[in-house]
Amino acid sequence: MEKFNLLGAWMILPKAISHPINHMPLPLLQQGTRLVFDQMLRQHPNLFDRLGSHANKSFRFTPTDLDLSFLVVPAQRRITVSRKSAQMAADASTGGPLLTLLALLEGQIDGDAMFFARSLSIAGDMEAVLALRNALDDSGFDLPRDLGQAAGPFAHLVTRMAEAVRRRALVGLV
Amino acid sequence: MELICPAGTPSAFREAVDAGADAVYCGFRDETNARNFPGLNFTREELGTSIAYGKARGVQTYVALNTFMRAGSEALWYGAADDAVRLGADALIVADLALMAYIAQHHPQQRLHVSVQASASNADAINFLVQTFGAKRLVLPRVLTVADIAALAPKVACELEVFAFGGLCVMAEGRCSLSSYATGLSPNMQGVCSPASHVRYREDGAEMVSELGGYTINRFAAEEPAGYPTLCKGRFHIADDDGYAFEDPVSLDVMDHVDALRDAGVTALKIEGRQRGKAYVAEVVSRLRQALAATPEQRPALLDHLRLLSEGQRTTAGAYEKKWR
DSSP states (O other): OOSOOTTSOOOOOOHHHHHHHHTSOHHHHHHHHHHHHHHHHHHOTHHHHHHGGGGGSOEEEEETTSSEEEEEEGGGTEEEEEEGGGOOOOSEEEEEOHHHHHHHHHTOSOHHHHHHTTSOEEEEOHHHHHHHHHHHHHHTOOHHHHHHHTSGGGHHHHHHHHHHHHHHHHTTOO | OEEEEEOSSHHHHHHHHHHTOSEEEEOBSSTTSSOOOTTOSBOHHHHHHHHHHHHHTTOEEEEEEOSOOOTTOHHHHHHHHHHHHHHTOSEEEEOOHHHHHHHHHHOTTSOEEEOGGGOOOSHHHHHHHHHHHOOOEEEOOTTOOHHHHHHHGGGOSSEEEEEEEEOOOOSOTTTOOHHHHHHSOOTTTTSOSSOGGGEEEEEETTEEEEEETTEEEEEEOTTOOOOOOOGGGOEEEETTEEEESSOOSOEEEOGGGHHHHHHHTOOEEEEOOTTSOHHHHHHHHHHHHHHHHSOTTTHHHHHGGGGGGSGGGOEEOGGGGOOOO
16 A cells, blocks of 8 residues: 555545544543544644644634534644534634545645545635644644544554555545 | 655655655755745754765765855855765755855865755856856756757767656746745745745635735635745736636646657756655655656656645646746
């Protein structure tokens, strides 16, 4: 498998996956997301160096294939999950299919190429968007590894499962 | 021919090295280089580490100091040059004559490359820079045809490097004031073309509207490939026409002419894109490396899909195969 999959089919989440996620209770989603977010920030402190003062800005991520919105304020180590109908104001926002957003988080794809292809929408403070994009690209996020490290005694199992999902996502089979 | 590859972060640097770069070019986190973007570029420590990574694998590092010095603030550029030399840069890429003079005087052993931003495109200009400052290589502006380059090469006393792939500027490199006109900031002085601080996108029905410095500069239909928010690639209303007055959102790709460029005496091919992500750098460097070793018949299959990663998802050979007057 190629290391990067710039031209792969970045699939929309199938309903079999998006439907149950959309119907999960928000507090449960919030708790799980916060756990992973805290762990990932601890593992990648260099993110803040590249973000500089933009770490104080609020960033909203809206997966187009989920009825959810995620608001992140890096300096406050805060992530808030909401339904799209109740999404909060933000300094900058990014929208696209969930797998595209996750691939951007890992630096698996190039944000400019996704923007040119109209697979990604951006709005608000473009300095903040650019700083975050560059910070993420250099930070070395690896979701299977990072999720595994957040899973305590289940680390190995979670990492292997997440790697399997990513492999399938990278070849457009999810 | 050497393959000169871009890196905006240490991660992209490592990807470029691992993908087959002969040299990687990068810059410091300030206005001394023409990609002075938020979150991009290298601290002194990161540059030192990256140079060591490259050296261990036989890959050179060029440091771009390719903006023009601001009167009264020359120390910023002089200090950057001193640090790049101290950290072991293999070459400095410079546009400002006064900075070239400083480097020639204070670091006479340091290899000096003339940036595309110096806009030197004829034998007299190039030989002046070679004789006066000891420049060893010149990056040609993207204004010459392949035949022009072939005619120029025997008349100059230095190596020639040309852009082969990536972003394409309007044909006035180092002298373009379009960004400055709209925002007060330019790639020549502040290292930013169409700075992100002055860019906004908004939706207007199904269209995406891009604004620069408060001016609407383009509208893209729902599925239309987009470009960078630069004035040179904006759509304008002129007389009875609406359209691209300077150039379309399109990227450079001259790999169809790579054999002719080699025959013309070109030493190195440069990939534009320090602002791009590490995945893009890895893919483009890897593909171009393979293409350089391939036959002309094999190249299209290797390179065709790179178009989809490019601005406007289209590529052109630009002035290299100039068909206009």
